[in-house]
Amino acid sequence: MTWEPERLDDTHHLTEGDPGGMLRAVADSAAQVRTGYRCAVESGVDRLSANVRPRAVVVAGMGGSALAGDILAAVCGPGAPIPVVTVRSYQLPGWVGATDLVIAVSWSGETGETLAMAAEAVRRGCTLLAVGPAGSALEAVAVQSSSLHVAIPTGRRPRADLWLVTTPLVVAAASLRLVRAEPTVYERVARTLEDIAHRCRPSSDSFINPGKALAMDLAESVPMIWGSSPLATAAATRFAHRLNENAKYPAMAGELPEAGHNQVAVLDGPLAERDIFADTSSRTLRLVLLRDMEEHPRVTSTREAVLRVAQDRDVRVTELASDGDHPLERLASLIGLADFASTYLALGYGVDPTPVRPITELRARISH
Numbered sequence: 462m463t464w465e466p467e468r469l470d471d472t473h474h475l476t477e478g479d480p481g482g483m484l485r486a487v488a489d490s491a492a493q494v495r496t497g498y499r500c501a502v503e504s505g506v507d508r509l510s511a512n513v514r515p516r517a518v519v520v521a522g523m524g525g526s527a528l529a530g531d532i533l534a535a536v537c538g539p540g541a542p543i544p545v546v547t548v549r550s551y552q553l554p555g556w557v558g559a560t561d562l563v564i565a566v567s568w569s570g571e572t573g574e575t576l577a578m579a580a581e582a583v584r585r586g587c588t589l590l591a592v593g594p595a596g597s598a599l600e601a602v603a604v605q606s607s608s609l610h611v612a613i614p615t616g617r618r619p620r621a622d623l624w625l626v627t628t629p630l631v632v633a634a635a636s637l638r639l640v641r642a643e644p645t646v647y648e649r650v651a652r653t654l655e656d657i658a659h660r661c662r663p664s665s666d667s668f669i670n671p672g673k674a675l676a677m678d679l680a681e682s683v684p685m686i687w688g689s690s691p692l693a694t695a696a697a698t699r700f701a702h703r704l705n706e707n708a709k710y711p712a713m714a715g716e717l718p719e720a721g722h723n724q725v726a727v728l729d730g731p732l733a734e735r736d737i738f739a740d741t742s743s744r745t746l747r748l749v750l751l752r753d754m755e756e757h758p759r760v761t762s763t764r765e766a767v768l769r770v771a772q773d774r775d776v777r778v779t780e781l782a783s784d785g786d787h788p789l790e791r792l793a794s795l796i797g798l799a800d801f802a803s804t805y806l807a808l809g810y811g812v813d814p815t816p817v818r819p820i821t822e823l824r825a826r827i828s829h
């Protein structure tokens with residue numbers, strides 16, 4: 462299948478199903494922030510600090526829900542006074558105990574790994590905060606253990622409801638004073654996402670539509686997406702996952718300075734030397750550098766050096782910088798654009814962004 466940018470002009474008649482549905486879900490991200498905030502406050506998460514002073518915050522989740530933990534850690538930043546870690550597993554690490562807060566996040570409330578970790582948290586006497594839909598198995602674990610549960614109205618796909626599952630975690634962290642986030646911050650984040658949705662709307666042409674323009678950059682290439690700070694890396698991971706799931710497209714994520722010790726070697730590899738999609742002089746590999754204002758000065762030097770190393774090899778590079786004051790706004794500025802670009806890339810290839818059949822098949826095979 463070849464990339465056909467003209468497919469972006471009419472996103473409603475591309476494949477079977479409703480390929481435009483994912484675009485509408487992405488455009489709805491701002492509403493998710495507002496709903497996620499309201500659900501958190503209604504559940505009393507903004508008063509969490511009255512009952513708990515944890516030694517560590519452990520976010521237990523898988524896939525898109527685990528990404529909420531990465532975002533939380535990035536928003537709390539490297540200066541966070543206690544560890545904020547994400548665990549993607551059936552088991553909590555041995556060190557997690559009664560003085561820790563475990564936040565179990567599951568869009569469906571039914572994911573086996575997350576339920577196992579939530580039950581383990583209860584057995585170990587941890588404080589449990591559960592985030593998932595009402596009526597789910599995760600809610601039952603919370604109710605049985607008299608733990609706090611944030612009921613979120615999920616309904617689309619886990620990856621399309623990122624802000625719904627993420628916002629309550631930030632409200633919890635703000636209550637614990639791990640990050641400053643007064644109520645107005647959530648409205649600013651929502652407006653950032655609304656602004657991106659407006660600029661990336663389907664009726665806007667690719668030369669002024671940053672989502673379509675980024676999709677055009679990525680087409681017929683294998684993107685290697687690096688963040689140059691923990692915050693930018695959370696966005697890079699999200700971007701790669703969205704390309705995988707929406708566009709069924711290969712992409713790898715990495716973080717500077719670590720990627721400079723391993724992934725950078727790919728700049729001398731076969732995909733950096735020839736185009737596997739077409740017989741042209743361009744290269745398949747594309748380096749996508751995401752950066753944020755909180756970049757360590759030594760990482761700034763590394764990033765600049767990486768650019769020169771890539772340019773010397775004629776490897777194509779796309780650079781994106783975050784925008785905004787609060788870390789959550791800056792993350793939204795990168796993730797909002799990445800979400801649109803991955804959806805437009807899918808549409809340009811005639812791929813329905815919504816189904817992820819290999820994931821569904823895999824889950825079915827391991828469910829018994």
Ligand SMILES: O=P(O)(O)OC[C@H]1O[C@](O)(CO)[C@@H](O)[C@@H]1O
Nearest residue numbers: 523524525526567568569572619
């Ligand atoms: O958020 P949930 O419902 O726990 O699901 C976790 C992950 O599992 C899947 O539903 C299927 O693997 C992913 O789409 C999702 O990100």
